[in-house]
Amino acid sequence: MSYFRRFDYPAPDPATLARLTEEQRRMQERIVIQKPDFDLKLIAGCDSSFIGEDTILSVFILLTYPELEVVEKVWHHGPVELPYIPGFLAFREAPNLLKAYEKLEQKPDLIMVDGHGISHPRRLGIATHLGLHLNKPTMGVAKKVLVGKYKEPAATKGSISPLVYKDEIIANVLRTKDNIKPVFVSPGHLMDLESATSIALACATKYKLPEPTRLADHYAAVFKSEVK
């Protein structure tokens, strides 16, 4: 069995872990990495925050593309059943994210998720997991690496460097702002690396995080304070 274990959270139940790993292996067969065929008009960003130990609050922000103007903001909060386990993040956050997604009146052509897509030990980062559940193009933008090796991209905005894992390029390390730590961009589902990278850059205005993700992150904190 191969799962990550660090000293600051409880050891996961081996049986549960085996079941979830098997589910990821089955889902892996259905992942489609290809040039997206959409005409990108609406893009969504999503993120989750936590209220205490067992309540998760997820938000979806819908923006026009390429103008990046906000047209919808929805959120949903509920209980969390699993602890955070590297490699199994989706099982902890996706259920509530999907409920928030249902509240959108209009649906996006693409969803930008906070976290990895196929740049995952079994290619099943949360972006890919959500894409498979929604049968919708998704891409991941993560702030930290999960697996793979890379060289630091040049310091100027737009510079990229490949993230390699088992001899395959699974993501691009993208500098979205001069002299600021880069983000990790990967395709989730019904998406490819090149398109994901160019869209992430097109959504990078004056901040490190691309607008959909940055705004989702921002509103997750806003709605959280309203609930508390």
Next chain:
DNA sequence: GCGACAG
């Protein structure tokens, strides 16, 4: 065997 480890 020792580290590494999305949010």
Next chain:
DNA sequence: ATCTTGTCGC
């Protein structure tokens, strides 16, 4: 993710 003060730099 979350807990948290001051501090460096544009």
